[in-house]
Amino acid sequence: MEEIIQLLVSGLAYGSIYALVALGFVLIYNAVGVVNFAQGEFVMVPSYIAVVFLNFWGLPFILAYLGTILVACLFGLLFQQVAYYPLRHRTYLPVIISTIGASIFLQNAALVVFGAEPKKPESIFRPGDTFEISGIFIVPQYVLILVVTLLLVAFQYYLFERTKLGKQLQATAQDKTTAQLMGIQVNHMIIFTFMYSAVLGAVAGILVSPLLLVSKTMGGGLALKAFSATIIGGFGSVPGAILGGLFLGIAEKMAARYISSAYEQAFAFIILIVVLLIKPEGLFGEKISEKA
């Protein structure tokens, strides 16, 4: 029993990271109709920024993290301007290729600037730290991940469902042309989406880098898992991305413990294939059919 709870906590923690990255995928996909293949770099770049602030500059945690999020906003803006905006009137293909190009560029830029050796960021908790509640050992970093993710998802729900900006973002995602006819500044909405997606990546990066270390390839693996999570949850669906991410995290940990730990990294894709075969629209996808 204790073991299952411990697995659930670590599964939910990793699942939260997948969910954050998956949300970034889905929001950009909904806004511009293109899968951003550089989503992993939305995690990697801010993670390095956090390393600079924490390890090189020695800033206190709160300042370093806020600074990282600020830089992530600017990074999202820059990415939108360089990789998406010039191609906005083209079909999806040039944009996809452009995001792949950006991904390769950013990974190699990280290699040039920071070297090949993974960096270990200063972290609030030490890696060995655990605490015990009635026989269950819990890693505090996991708790931090869960709490922050919960807060961020709550914030996002409020933003999208309760504010004017959120409604305009939803309208833009659902029908760009008509959004323009309402006087919504669609370009601003798209810029905001990229910035917010980068913030999601930054938060994921800050939370996960004490566990994974910061390297040029850290984003790629996460992004692949997160992408699987979006498909498992129902592609394009916001709740689907969150639930898909959490489901994937838990399933992965459970399978690693009870089936084979050697194949831990493969289970995500096995689950993906099974879901695609049995329920291709995803486990939690919402369906909006359109009427004439």
Added chain:
Amino acid sequence: MLKLEGIAANYGKVQALRSVSLEVETGQIVTIIGANGAGKTTTFKTISGLVRPVAGRLEFEGHNLANLAPEKIVELGIIHVPEGRRLFPGLSVLDNLLLGATSRHKKNQKWRAEAAEDLEKVYKIFPALKLLAKRLSWTLSGGEQQMCAIGRGLMARPRLLMLDEPSLGLAPVLVQEVFRTIVEINRQGMTVLLNEQNARQALAIASRGYVLETGTMVLSGEARGLLNNEQIKRAYLGSAMKIKDPDLAEVVENSTRKIPTPGE
């Protein structure tokens, strides 16, 4: 109020509009009639800024619209209610209506109070929408969606309301309802530019009509005059065909009579 002169527009290499000229005066209902593909929707898109004209002049109350972004054109008071309703499917009816007031947010601190006021006005015109307010808009029937789309347009307090094929795909009873509503909105002082394939009814409520064929305005004039124009009768009103079924003939008769023209 609105003036188009020799407007031409392309989709890529395909020329959609060759030469479109028209004029709308304050308080009028003006209708553009024409077959599918004649360029009615493109004309609307050019006015609302979704398509850029490659030639011609496009003016609204002294403002040149030709190079303005769609949201700027909305701010000037031109609202384009698109063909096929185009509600935001995943948002509620209320959210759809409130989004219609987007253009009023920027310059106006009191928009919330005004939007609430406008919402009541829209509910007065379309009482059904009040009951449907919480429903996601994709669950609405075609007629309800059209009401919501027109209501959403009115939420912007437009000076000029452009309705693109509002009767398309609706049951005959609802078509009547839509036309009656347009007349009512117009009586309250709204200028309306109407795209319609339903030429007879459109001309019956309009004061001016324009006939569009393959991207060119081929005919224009007083709506009443166009209704009696032999050429139009043959091409758009279908009266060249003898209607043999007496029931159907009666329906067609009634459909023109039931609708009061403004000023009657």
